[in-house]
Amino acid sequence: MRSSLTVNGTDHTIEADPSTPLLYILRDDLELNGAKYGCGLGQCGACTVLVDGKAVFSCLTPISVLVNRRITTIEGLGTLSNPNPVQKAFQTEQAAQCGYCIAGMIMRAQALLDRNLAPSDEEIRLHMQPNLCRCGTHTRILRAVRRASDEMVAGTAPAGTK
Ligand code: FES
Ligand code: FES
Numbered sequence: 001m002r003s004s005l006t007v008n009g010t011d012h013t014i015e016a017d018p019s020t021p022l023l024y025i026l027r028d029d030l031e032l033n034g035a036k037y038g039c040g041l042g043q044c045g046a047c048t049v050l051v052d053g054k055a056v057f058s059c060l061t062p063i064s065v066l067v068n069r070r071i072t073t074i075e076g077l078g079t080l081s082n083p084n085p086v087q088k089a090f091q092t093e094q095a096a097q098c099g100y101c102i103a104g105m106i107m108r109a110q111a112l113l114d115r116n117l118a119p120s121d122e123e124i125r126l127h128m129q130p131n132l133c134r135c136g137t138h139t140r141i142l143r144a145v146r147r148a149s150d151e152m153v154a155g156t157a158p159a160g161t162k
Contacts (some may be wrong), residue, residue: 003063007032008076018064023047025063026073034074034103038132045131048104049073055111055130074103077110085157086110089148090141097135105131109145118153121146 003014005022007030014025021040026032026049038046040059047059050072078084083091086109096102105128112119112127119127124145133141151157 003067005063005066005071006069007071008073014063016063019062021059022049022061022063022066022071023058026058032073032075035107036100036103038100038104043132044101045104045108046101048107048131050107050111053111053114055108072107072110074106077106084110085152086113086145086148088157089151090144093140093144093147095137095140095144097133097137101131101133101135105133105141109148112145113149113152118149124149 001016001018003016003018005012005014005025007026012030014029016025016029023035023037026035027037035049035058036046037059038044042057042060045057047057048055049058050056051061051066051069053070078087086106090096090102090106095105108128108131112124116123121142124142128142128145
């Protein structure tokens with residue numbers, strides 16, 4: 001069946017079963033490989049993307065529910081040479097070890113900061129809870145989210161970003 005998806009501001013027509021998880025379409029059809037397959041069960045968050053600004057597990061989200069919704073992946077935030085403030089903060093805090101969880105972590109953090117630019121440390125911790133890091137860099141990840149928030153509030157986030 002044919003479906004239309006809007007990903008990072010671009011419309012795509014996809015030929016796939018409506019029950020196909022968004023993650024498979026992103027990676028296999030659209031070559032957006034930032035979101036990762038970790039568990040496929042909604043238990044790790046490696047596949048996290050934004051749908052209408054909310055963090056969702058793309059491994060559990062069938063494309064049938066995504067018509068006329070706005071999908072954002074890590075590729076829609078910034079680039080290596082022009083990272084957005086959240087990506088930049090993760091780089092500065094060296095939050096990645098193997099990096100497998102990081103796209104999902106950044107997308108979940110982005111969802112929080114888009115609706116609350118100045119969350120408390122406790123709010124950050126609670127919000128980030130669904131996403132797991134097998135390398136155990138949670139402390140650096142939390143520091144990165146804190147930094148992104150603080151820099152955006154202070155207006156010192158790097159230029160040329162979202
Ligand atoms: Fe989606 Fe683990 S791969 S939550
Ligand atoms: Fe390796 Fe998080 S950095 S899983």
